[in-house]
Amino acid sequence: MEYDYRANMEAFFQFCTRQLDKIPATFWAVVVGSVSTLTGTLTGIYFTNRASDHRQREQLKSDRELSDREREMAFRKKIYAAATEAIALSLVSIPKLCDLSVALKEISTTYSNLSPIIAKVNLVAGEETIRALSYYGAEFAGAYMRLSQQRMALSILQQQVEVKVALVRGFEKTRDTMLELMQHHNIEGVQDDRRFQMLKNSFDFEVGRIATTYQEIQQMTNELVAKHTPFAKECFADSLRLNRLLVPALVAARGELELSISKEKYAEILYHAQSKLERDLDEFIQKVSDARAAATIS
Numbered sequence: 001m002e003y004d005y006r007a008n009m010e011a012f013f014q015f016c017t018r019q020l021d022k023i024p025a026t027f028w029a030v031v032v033g034s035v036s037t038l039t040g041t042l043t044g045i046y047f048t049n050r051a052s053d054h055r056q057r058e059q060l061k062s063d064r065e066l067s068d069r070e071r072e073m074a075f076r077k078k079i080y081a082a083a084t085e086a087i088a089l090s091l092v093s094i095p096k097l098c099d100l101s102v103a104l105k106e107i108s109t110t111y112s113n114l115s116p117i118i119a120k121v122n123l124v125a126g127e128e129t130i131r132a133l134s135y136y137g138a139e140f141a142g143a144y145m146r147l148s149q150q151r152m153a154l155s156i157l158q159q160q161v162e163v164k165v166a167l168v169r170g171f172e173k174t175r176d177t178m179l180e181l182m183q184h185h186n187i188e189g190v191q192d193d194r195r196f197q198m199l200k201n202s203f204d205f206e207v208g209r210i211a212t213t214y215q216e217i218q219q220m221t222n223e224l225v226a227k228h229t230p231f232a233k234e235c236f237a238d239s240l241r242l243n244r245l246l247v248p249a250l251v252a253a254r255g256e257l258e259l260s261i262s263k264e265k266y267a268e269i270l271y272h273a274q275s276k277l278e279r280d281l282d283e284f285i286q287k288v289s290d291a292r293a294a295a296t297i298s
Helices: 005-022 025-096 104-123 127-188 193-256 263-297
Strands: none
Touching: 025 104, 025 127, 025 193, 104 127, 127 193
16 A cells, blocks of 8 residues: 555644644743743843943953053153153253363263253153253253353363463472572582572572462453353353243143142242242352452452
8 A cells, every 4th residue: 555645744734733722822821931031031141241241341441551551651750750850960060060170071971961861751741741841952952052152261261270370380399499509509608609690580580470470360360250250140040040941841741640730839939949049149159259359358
């Protein structure tokens, strides 16, 4: 007997339909509700995980940004700290110019060695800081060159005085030698008027050269003092002026480092300190001038 595949399949589907019809509607409601609940749960888990992943990504991004910012801030603070110290040391070179005992080459070398440290500020500084610092740098360079030229003239005059002083010491040695020979001539009792007169003439010549050279030294020293005093005042005045020019740069840098300070307050503090320094300098210069005048009279 031939197997009827189609008929058997229809019979099977009819059987399944009759069985499904026997299932209560409440059962289907439970099934549908369970499926809906399961679907809702899975959907909720999916969106919850997605939101959690988003928060984690945002947190990681925030942590990276914070870490990068902290590293950047630490690097900036390091650069600014070194630059501030270098600026302070270089600024000292302005009043140091009036100290003629310090070689100009030594002062220039110190400033040259500090310049690269200050230049590193350009790597991290904002526009306002760079602008203020550039203006200060230009004013500093101008003042340094102008004062250095005046300093050279004073150094030349001082060297001329030192040359004269060295000459006087040589003249005094010759004078003392002539005096000693004259004393020996008298002690020996040798009657050689010509030799004695020659020694005396040499002695008198050296005495005259010493007196003339001392007068030249005195004149040159007075000239040096007359020029050095206003030069010292100018050096100090330029130093104070440059200090004031640093205020905008320092305020801008502190703002970048989140160390805010009032520009007006900072300028006020600096003004009071500089006013006291000016008074102290004037008093010091006056005392030195009085002491020199008293020494000249005596």
